[in-house]
Amino acid sequence: MSSIDSRPERDRPWMFRTYSGHSSAKASNALYRSNLAKGQTGLSVAFDLPTQTGYDSDHPLSRGEVGKVGVPICHIDDMQVLFDEIPLEKMNTSMTINATAAWLLSLYIATAERQGTDQGALRGTTQNDIIKEYLSRGTFVFPPEASMRLTSEIVSYTVDHVPNWNPMNVCSYHLQEAGATPVQEIAFSMANAISILDVVRAMPEVDDETLSRVFGRISFFLNAGIRFVEEMCKCRAMNLLWEEIGRERYGITNEKMLRLRYGVQVNSLGLTEAQPENNIIRIALEALGVTLSKKARTRSLQLPAWNEALGLPRPWDQQLSLRTQQILAYETDLLEYGDLFDGSHVVEAKTNALLDEARGELQTILDMGGAVTAVENAYMKQKLVESQTDRLRAIEAGELTVVGVNEYVEAVDSPLVEEGAGAILKVDESAEREQIQSLEAFRNRRNTADAEAALKNLEDVIKNGGNIMAPSIAAAKAGVTTGEWSQVLRDVFGEYRAPTGVVAAPVAEASEDVSQVRKRVDELSTTLGRRLKILVGKPGLDGHSNGAEQIAVKARDVGMEVVYDGIRLTPQEIVQSAQDEGVHVIGLSILSGSHGVLVTDVVEQLKNEGMGTIPVVVGGIIPDDDADKLVAAGVRRVYTPKDFDLTRIMDEIVDVVAESNAD
Amino acid sequence: MPTEPASTAALEAARKLAGRVCAGERSAISQALNAVDDNRASSREARLALLDAVSPQARGVRIGVTGAPGAGKSTLLDALVSGLRDRGRSVGVLAVDPSSQRTGGALLGDRMRLSASARDAGVFLRSLAARDQLGGLSEVTGPSLDIMAAALDYVFVETVGVGQSEAQVIDVVDTLVFVAQPAAGDLIQFMKAGILEWPDLFFVNKSDLGDVATRAAAELRAGLDLGHRRDPDRVPPVLSGSARDGLGIDELIEALDEHTGYLKTSGIGEARRRQGRIARIEHALEVRYGRFGLATLGSETEVRAAIAAEPGASVDRVVDVLSSRIEAALCEHDEEKGRRGA
Structure with a gap:
């Protein structure tokens, strides 16, 4: 037995983070400090949807969303509270922020300066990847051209002024959540990075040496699913392709700059509501995929919590995820070896196969004009919707095994979620009201003239084509709010609605179940006098549209006429659309946890407009208690992640419409 | 076809609904559109009574918007709707989407991504599935336009792509606008297909592409001088602009109004x-x-x-x-x- 002294030398572990933030800056600060005390080594800030989409907490669209999926940050004082007693010169902070990245980075820099830290010393990451927002996550605000400009200006600013900052984190993570295959994940994210690098290269102030540094600062954010061998090969393939792109397309020669640097959040898509304790094992296996191979090892890792499909995780749930990382890094011998797979024919063959296919798909996108074109013509979005449809069909058909969901469903009840276990975090309902009060107080105590002058200056600089960062940092210091900053940009750049990508989804071969429902839809349509028409709506600021898209495609496949207008609609817009379109039923999808306010609003407004007889069904991450409340408010059916069989949902929607029209 | 006599009450209700449609009541427009789409034998008399009462009142200008997929029809409509709303006119949009031949199902409205500014009380949107009409218009397109034109100043019908629908859409609109994108070879294809003889107005979109767009407009003008035209006395104007950037929209609205005046006086x-x-x-x-x-x-x-x-x-x-x-x-x-x- 070896003594402590003779223990072999170990690699330094990756950085441990937990994606977190909720309710208020104060509550989130307390959470961050306790996580750091438990051995977390970096921060990952989750902002709420109003902050991500550039609205103050008191904007009408923010209603119900404040503090729900992250922390609300309206101004510099919020940011200062968020990092109270956390020295930013020593911290590495990752911020999941995209459309408003320039603003949140400006607030971060201004806060650091208040702490006495120069921006040059800051370390961290702004996600700043707008392409995947159009494709999957949905917190875009501005049209593609303006968005690419903002991203490239953050890149060109930080490379000189905040040299240790990762200005853009190209995310393939959300593409996998939207259904991407490994090949699509590689090809789409590379196309995305190229679209920004091409813009940066064309900037007059960027020379070859700067371009090399910019290339070295672009980082990636990957997903890791349960097929962990393939996922490991995917990471190896991305390493190779990135280096190839650096050398061949951008003429980079500096080895250090050519290295692919990436962080990972493992898959949430495959986490199940049924037998939720199984997710603990899934998460650990997925972590292996991105740590086992030294050559393809992640720089930082975020593990989701086992109960994410049920609602918001509690501190204990997040601690379990952190402990998983610590056991893997400190207890096992993983970090004592070089690459375990060098020389493995199996791994090499799989890696090369992925690489070849990804090169082909990347070329297809570049040939059509690049990632921006492939967003505007919906090519990538359609491919993702197709892949996701395939995946769900395979689960429904039992071709893809999901333990506890479509196989091995017999189980004893889980003590983790039994009555009274309180298995999820309840957001304090007073958080929104308190945040709005504190925002009003801030507006009253700031110097209004300073703020207005800073906004005017911001507008002038943008209109004259100057870099967004300097006037934004000045605005942060002058007490400008998130909503005010964004409004200036909205006025100059306009707002964008992205293609939903569902129209071109091919009609699936009908299984027996689908044919059965189709027959019922035909019969009911005859009774109704016209074809059964459904409105699929996403109220609020939540942009996770994958579920709504799958419902829309399935409804079409069973023979319904489907109206789907995309994301970010107010309850009033949904009700108006239901009236104009003359639909028989409304299906709402919400994942942000703001279902209470938004769904009730839709139901109430329908009644007020004399359309109370139109039935409403709801799908989302909705705890049982909330579901009961929604049903009491008049909602006809509530669906949660455990309802994976979309055909059965359609069958029930036929029931609901038949009931509502029976007289 | 079996006929079921409608009750006097049903006929009276239909006429009342017609009155509310002509008064521009939003819920009435929707109800009436549902009614003309209702193909039950028992609803037939009420539907006919509604249409008889509404059709003579349908004075709104009907405009068809057509063009190849990707030409920017939806973006242009968005800009047109905003422009007309700025002028205080009420607008309806009927978007026709294809149905699956196999399932009868259809995904509607993705093309009608109207921006927030275009969604106000003076704008009415209805999407319609083409149903069993391969590549064409559903039978309820005409009656639906009648309903909307009785309530709104302008009614647009946007059709899918290019093909058989042009020849049918001219039966239900006053003015047909063709949206062209400056892509090589497209125009020649359209000329070969005889599609260019129907439109009253052309809008070459994406003028920000520069020379390519200018050339496309010139080619189009040359082609129109030579080719067959629906109205031999009038060479359709070729406008250009960028729907995305709002360029050329004022001119297009003026041209539409000019054509409406021409139709009336001639x-x-x-x-x-x-x-x-x-x-x-x-x-x-x-x-x-x-x-x-x-x-x-x-x-x-x-x-x-x-x-x-x-x-x-x-x-x-x-x-x-x-x-x-x-x-x-x-x-x-x-x-x-x-x-x-x-």
Whole structure:
């Protein structure tokens, strides 16, 4: 037995983070400090949807969303509270922020300066990847051209002024959540990075040496699913392709700059509501995929919590995820070896196969004009919707095994979620009201003239084509709010609605179940006098549209006429659309946890407009208690992640419409 | 076709609904659109009463917007709607999407991504599935436009892509706008397909592409000078602009208004509506009974005379009346055949 002294030398572990933030800056600060005390080594800030989409907490669209999926940050004082007693010169902070990245980075820099830290010393990451927002996550605000400009200006600013900052984190993570295959994940994210690098290269102030540094600062954010061998090969393939792109397309020669640097959040898509304790094992296996191979090892890792499909995780749930990382890094011998797979024919063959296919798909996108074109013509979005449809069909058909969901469903009840276990975090309902009060107080105590002058200056600089960062940092210091900053940009750049990508989804071969429902839809349509028409709506600021898209495609496949207008609609817009379109039923999808306010609003407004007889069904991450409340408010059916069989949902929607029209 | 007599109350309700539609009441427009789409035999009389009451009141300008996929029709519509709203006019949009032949299902409205500024109380959006009409317009397109034109100043109908729909859409609109994108080879294809003879106005989109766009506009003008045109007295104007950046939209609205004025003063508008009415009736009868069935009404001239005999009635009413005559004739024909056989 070896003594402590003779223990072999170990690699330094990756950085441990937990994606977190909720309710208020104060509550989130307390959470961050306790996580750091438990051995977390970096921060990952989750902002709420109003902050991500550039609205103050008191904007009408923010209603119900404040503090729900992250922390609300309206101004510099919020940011200062968020990092109270956390020295930013020593911290590495990752911020999941995209459309408003320039603003949140400006607030971060201004806060650091208040702490006495120069921006040059800051370390961290702004996600700043707008392409995947159009494709999957949905917190875009501005049209593609303006968005690419903002991203490239953050890149060109930080490379000189905040040299240790990762200005853009190209995310393939959300593409996998939207259904991407490994090949699509590689090809789409590379196309995305190229679209920004091409813009940066064309900037007059960027020379070859700067371009090399910019290339070295672009980082990636990957997903890791349960097929962990393939996922490991995917990471190896991305390493190779990135280096190839650096050398061949951008003429980079500096080895250090050519290295692919990436962080990972493992898959949430495959986490199940049924037998939720199984997710603990899934998460650990997925972590292996991105740590086992030294050559393809992640720089930082975020593990989701086992109960994410049920609602918001509690501190204990997040601690379990952190402990998983610590056991893997400190207890096992993983970090004592070089690459375990060098020389493995199996791994090499799989890696090369992925690489070849990804090169082909990347070329297809570049040939059509690049990632921006492939967003505007919906090519990538359609491919993702197709892949996701395939995946769900395979689960429904039992071709893809999901333990506890479509196989091995017999189980004893889980003590983790039994009555009274309180298995999820309840957001304090007073958080929104308190945040709005504190925002009003801030507006009253700031110097209004300073703020207005800073906004005017911001507008002038943008209109004259100057870099967004300097006037934004000045605005942060002058007490400008998130909503005010964004409004200036909205006025100059306009707002964008992205293609939903569902129209071109091919009609699936009908299984027996689908044919059965189709027959019922035909019969009911005859009774109704016209074809059964459904409105699929996403109220609020939540942009996770994958579920709504799958419902829309399935409804079409069973023979319904489907109206789907995309994301970010107010309850009033949904009700108006239901009236104009003359639909028989409304299906709402919400994942942000703001279902209470938004769904009730839709139901109430329908009644007020004399359309109370139109039935409403709801799908989302909705705890049982909330579901009961929604049903009491008049909602006809509530669906949660455990309802994976979309055909059965359609069958029930036929029931609901038949009931509502029976007289 | 079985006829069920409607109750007096149902007919009275239909006429009342028509009144509310003409007053521009939003919920009434929606209800009326549902009613014209209702194909139950029991709803037929009420539907016809509604259309008879609404059709003569349908004074709004009807504009068809067509063009290849990706030409920017939706973006242009978005800009047009905003522009017309700025001028205080009410606008309706009818978007026609294809249905799956296999399932009857359809995904609607993705093309109508109207921006927030275009979604206000003066804008009414309805999407329609093309149903069993391959590449064409659904039968309810005409009646739906009648309803919307009775309530709103401008009604747009956006059709899918380019093909058979142009020849049909001219039967239901006053003015047809073609949105072209400056892509190589596209225009030649359209000319070959004879599509360019129908539009009254061309809008070359994406003028930000520069030379390519200028060249496309020039080619189009040259082609129009030479080719067949629906209106031989008028060379359709070719405008250019960028729907995305809002360039050329004011000019397009002016051109639309100019064309509306021209249709009125020249009498061509009236003639077009007359022709369109005849074409819709003949088309509907032909779809139902085939050429053979239509021929039982007599020669082409006799058919037109029969249609002209019902000047105030809605298209659907005339179709209904003539359907009964055709069915009677077909019945007689069958009996005749039966006697001969016996």
